[in-house]
Amino acid sequence: MGESNYIIxxxxxxxxxxVNEWIDKLxxxxxKNISNIISDQGFANICNEYINLLIYDYNKEENAxxxxxxxxxxxxxxxxxLSFIMDxxxxxxxIVFFHMTKDDSEKKQMxxxxxxxxxxxxxxxxxFSQYAASWQKTISxxxxxx
Amino acid sequence: MGESNYIIxxxxxxxxxxVNEWIDKLxxxxxKNISNIISDQGFANICNEYINLLIYDYNKEENAxxxxxxxxxxxxxxxxxLSFIMDxxxxxxxIVFFHMTKDDSEKKQMxxxxxxxxxxxxxxxxxFSQYAASWQKTISxxxxxx
Numbered sequence: 280m281g282e283s284n285y286i287i288x289x290x291x292x293x294x295x296x297x298v299n300e301w302i303d304k305l306x307x308x309x310x311k312n313i314s315n316i317i318s319d320q321g322f323a324n325i326c327n328e329y330i331n332l333l334i335y336d337y338n339k340e341e342n343a344x345x346x347x348x349x350x351x352x353x354x355x356x357x358x359x360x361l362s363f364i365m366d367x368x369x370x371x372x373x374i375v376f377f378h379m380t381k382d383d384s385e386k387k388q389m390x391x392x393x394x395x396x397x398x399x400x401x402x403x404x405x406x407f408s409q410y411a412a413s414w415q416k417t418i419s420x421x422x423x424x425x
Numbered sequence: 426m427g428e429s430n431y432i433i434x435x436x437x438x439x440x441x442x443x444v445n446e447w448i449d450k451l452x453x454x455x456x457k458n459i460s461n462i463i464s465d466q467g468f469a470n471i472c473n474e475y476i477n478l479l480i481y482d483y484n485k486e487e488n489a490x491x492x493x494x495x496x497x498x499x500x501x502x503x504x505x506x507l508s509f510i511m512d513x514x515x516x517x518x519x520i521v522f523f524h525m526t527k528d529d530s531e532k533k534q535m536x537x538x539x540x541x542x543x544x545x546x547x548x549x550x551x552x553f554s555q556y557a558a559s560w561q562k563t564i565s566x567x568x569x570x571x
Binding site: 360361362365366369384385386388389392400404405407408410411412414415 | 506507508511512515530531532534535538546550551553554556557558560561
């Protein structure tokens with residue numbers, strides 16, 4: 280891993296603490312929706328699966344696509360909207376940002392923003408795209424049935 | 426408008442120049458895809474429509490949703506994937522960032538990042554969600570037909 284993967288290394292090392300804080304934040308943010316859709320444990324599992332996607336070795340390109348795809352399928356089955364997924368993931372990014380840069384200069388904070396954009400955002404964008412693609416695939420299959 | 430809308434004001438004032446630079450960037454980024462899908466003028470129209478969404482007065486809540494929704498419908502009809510739309514919009518954000526903060530301190534740059542997140546990202550997220558929702562609506566309609 281290159282040096283910029285310090286973010287992924289941090290997430291890996293502080294996983295439990297980050298997931299707990301993430302769940303707290305999301306429960307406060309949108310309490311009714313989450314508890315209606317999924318149990319606490321189920322939600323923790325989703326959060327951990329997301330982190331698994333971040334720390335996965337994406338040199339194994341083919342597998343990566345399948346992993347993201349099966350994760351988005353699960354979210355679709357749970358009835359999560361793209362808007363909700365984006366809110367969750369944005370919230371996670373902010374938690375990581377505050378923990379990793381809270382004592383840093385603004386210069387370091389800006390470096391973090393660009394590194395996050397370079398290393399984490401592409402994975403997030405793949406996830407969002409796969410989510411939309413899964414819906415599109417469903418439409419195609421339905422068209423065949425029509 | 427509050428003071429944080431200085432970003433939107435900047436976009437409004439520098440619209441033509443920003444659109445031209447944006448189109449250049451996207452043509453370099455993904456030349457084949459864009460020219461295959463849409464003419465230069467068509468592409469400029471889409472870019473301008475996106476900027477119209479940014480500078481729109483979102484106090485008129487009902488209209489706003491319709492506007493975003495009809496824009497995403499157009500993108501779906503053009504065959505644009507969510508991934509491509511996200512790349513385009515990210516590229517636009519970077520152009521605005523570099524122009525608005527190129528002579529600024531990192532402190533000011535960080536302020537811009539948070540202000541962009543506060544004022545522009547919610548509109549982008551609505552757009553992405555509407556895109557996914559349009560596909561979901563199509564599925565529901567097809568299910569009725571099945």
